[in-house]
Amino acid sequence: MLTALAPAAILTAQAVNPLQLPIGRPGTLEVGLGEMRSTITGKLASPDDVAAAADGHRFVYLGESHDRARHHEMQAAIVEALVRRGRTVIVGFEMFTRPVQDELNPWTLGWLSEDEFIERSQWKTQWGFDYGLYRPIFEAVRRDRLPMVALNVPRDWVxxxxxxxxxxxxxxxxxxxxxxxxxxxDHRSVFEALMGGHPVSGTQGENIYAAQVLWDEGMADTALKYLDRFPKSASTVFVVIAGSGHVMYGQGINYRIDRRTGERGVTVMMAEGEGPTRVARGIGEFVYVSQPES
Structure with missing residues (x-):
């Protein structure tokens, strides 16, 4: 259910373009293929620029289209930039549910082979996307021995x-x-745009919307409870790896955390385009548009 949200950031012919909603910061910005730009300045940006923008923030949200390898490569590059900047980085993943938390850090510590990690984390049954797409981010986490957090609630709850x-x-x-x-x-507007522009209506529509909110509330709650275990530190940054539908316009996991803590964080929205792509400036602090993949 809700698997339609996985590739939501890929441009399709829809009555409502989810990349151009009038939410948040006004105006639009054109981003070329293979470019990342700041929606605040309009300038080209690098992973190091994202890391610099995250100074003073406890949360960084990296939205993705799940089946796009270049998005995961960019996520890995941003995580590594945060490490270089001296941040104490924690990485939370939508892909893992809470019950497999104890299987994640053995990977970080180098105790598991890749095959063992895939099996013990229930990757194939709980997520199902090609593990190879995500290899860059998992290798970055392992290389820098970063704590991993299974953000998601059990799928049967959703x-x-x-x-x-x-x-x-x-x-x-x-x-x-x-x-x-x-x-x-605003979140309803984002959700409806991702569902093809159809308004949420009726009991079934409301239930599906509530399931999406459970997803976001649950992941936000997991992240906050994890951080509550440790004293606050200015160096700590919690990086959220999730589908773009869970972070775009600051209305998903980021909204739920902001509502509870007053911390907006920094959002990087990742999309795929056939050419230069026009996006709303309110979609995130940075936008990366990857080239099409076969």
Whole structure:
């Protein structure tokens, strides 16, 4: 369910272009193929520029289209830039659910082969995208021995809410996530654009929307609870690796964290285009447009 969000940042012929919504910072910006630009200055940007912009911020959100190798290469480059800048980097992944948390750090510490990591993290059954696409980010994490966090709630929770609404969660499950805040109209606009421009309506539509909110609230909650285990430090930065639909316009995981902490963070939106691509300046602090992949 909601797998349509995986490649949401790839340009398609839609009545509503999710890359050009009038949310947040006004105006638009053209980004060339293979370029990353600051939506604030309009200038070309590098991973080191992203790391510099993250000074003073505790969260960096790296949105992706899951099946685009160049997006994961850019994510790895930004993580490495943050390390070079002297930040204490933690990397949280949408791809892993909370129950596999204990299987992640053995990879970071070099105790597992790649095949063992794939098996023990339940990659093929829980995520399913080609592991090779993500290899650059996992190798960067291992090389720098960065802590990894399994952000996502169990997938059966999301499926249950998608079918039956928030009340479909058991009391025990509900106790492990914040109350679902469903009244963010900007987030609804993003969600509807990603679903082809169709307004959320009816019980089924509301349940599917609630499932998306559970996804975002759950991942935000996981990140915050992880950070709460340690004293606050100006050097710490939590990098969120997630689909673009979970971070674009600051309305997904980033909105849920901001709502609880007042910390907006820095968002890098990644898209794919057939040529120079016009995007809303409010979509994130930086936009990277990759070239088409076969």
């Amino acid at each position: 499926r249950a809410v998608g079918r039956g609404g928030p009340s479909a969660l058991t009391p025990e499950q509900s106790s492990q996530v914040p109350p679902l805040y469903l009244a963010n109209s």
